[in-house]
Ligand SMILES: Nc1ncnc2c1ncn2[C@@H]1O[C@H](COP(=O)(O)OP(=O)(O)OP(=O)(O)O)[C@@H](O)[C@H]1O
């Protein structure tokens with residue numbers, strides 16, 4: 217469904233993608249794992265045409281997202297939903313209007329139908345009853361779930377989730393994990409999930425991709441990743457501070473760095 | 478050599494920004510004419526830019542008119558010409574102070590807020606979210622603001638003129654004892670349609686300028702908190718200076 221080919225991207229001296237190639241299959245849940253700042257959100261945005269990479273291509277159903285004109289992108293995006301890392305709710309609109317927004321823009325549904333749809337979507341994320349509140353009145357985890365409700369309100373074929381469970385308690389995380397899996401299993405929604413929650417990733421993924429500072433270090437099923445002999449992958453899934461992956465960005469020796477400055 | 482190169486770079490940079498901002502505003506205006514029309518957004522923006530500025534304009538205009546009458550009376554009485562005070566106050570306000578002060582006050586109150594609002598929408602991914610929902614952000618966020626400013630500024634300016642003249646009347650006639658008949662008589666005799674028309678042209682130009690600069694700077698702010706705060710300051714400075722320069726240009730063309 218989506219094929220990323222030799223993608224390169226840099227912001228100044230920060231590399232967010234270094235010759236990354238990977239494949240996101242149709243009707244599967246693919247989880248993109250990686251450390252903080254490793255370029256996951258950037259990759260996710262580039263996959264939907266929000267920002268263009270320096271080079272490489274992103275094929276979506278055979279068309280290169282990085283080369284599409286705005287009109288064609290907008291057409292494609294009507295079939296996509298995206299949960300942004302910071303939820304990206306419109307702070308001038310209340311929760312009801314936030315979720316109703318895509319419906320009002322792209323459908324001719326009557327107010328009563330819209331109302332019903334919103335009730336259903338809010339129930340799916342466990343938040344019925346907050347319709348009249350403003351985004352600033354909700355907690356981080358709650359806005360995340362409202363963002364999710366908005367992302368799926370048009371019943372998209374492909375949903376991009378940027379850290380859907382960060383900031384949620386274990387029960388709410390479990391509910392969202394189940395929601396992602398249900399949408400995928402029951403409605404065949406192709407799901408691309410950015411996460412750094414290893415446990416949740418193994419629970420929901422059909423396939424995992426591990427990104428580290430712009431480099432793709434592993435790609436495979438949860439089984440394959442679990443049994444991977446690669447020390448980088450092992451370090452990542454066990455969360456060990458010692459290993460081939462450095463914790464800091466610079467190669468400079470810490471003691472030297474402190475003493476010399 | 479270095480200095481000349483730097484100057485060249487600076488000039489090129491400025492020309493580039495001017496070019497980009499021109500393309501930006503053309504696109505904003507073009508989008509405004511393409512359906513779907515966002516009337517309710519325009520009304521909301523008129524409320525923000527226009528209606529919410531009324532109080533601040535009321536105070537500014539009242540005191541401007543009052544101080545004009547005070548100063549004018551002092552000067553005119555030296556020539557024994559207190560009788561023309563009414564026309565002096567009215568002409569200064571309608572031709573010059575109304576449009577300019579009104580625009581400067583709106584810049585401080587609404588222009589800065591527009592830049593900050595758009596900048597914050599960028600930081601919090603609301604702009605990409607619109608694009609993701611296949612809604613053109615410029616058409617959705619910016620065009621209504623520019624239209625609203627074009628509608629609001631002339632109305633605010635007319636209100637400024639009215640209250641300012643009333644302030645002049647308060648001080649000139651009620652306090653300093655200028656004859657009421659000559660105050661208004663001179664005013665009506667001296668004020669021509671061209672004066673009012675000139676004031677209207679200015680207020681339209683300033684409304685355009687305020688929304689253009691505030692939106693352009695906000696939309697191009699770096700998506701960081703420092704980026705937005707410096708964009709807000711820049712917007713106010715650039716808009717205020719532009720208003721004064723454009724005011725001179727329009728005045729010299731119209732005279
Ligand atoms: N628009 C931008 N301009 C400049 N640098 C950027 C931009 N967007 C992201 N970056 C930088 O790119 C790097 C990767 O950012 P990104 O948000 O993709 O990371 P991430 O993997 O999503 O991290 P996290 O897990 O913390 O969300 C970061 O160092 C960030 O500072």
Ligand SMILES: [Mg+2]
Pocket residue numbers: 256257258301378
């Ligand atoms: Mg991220």
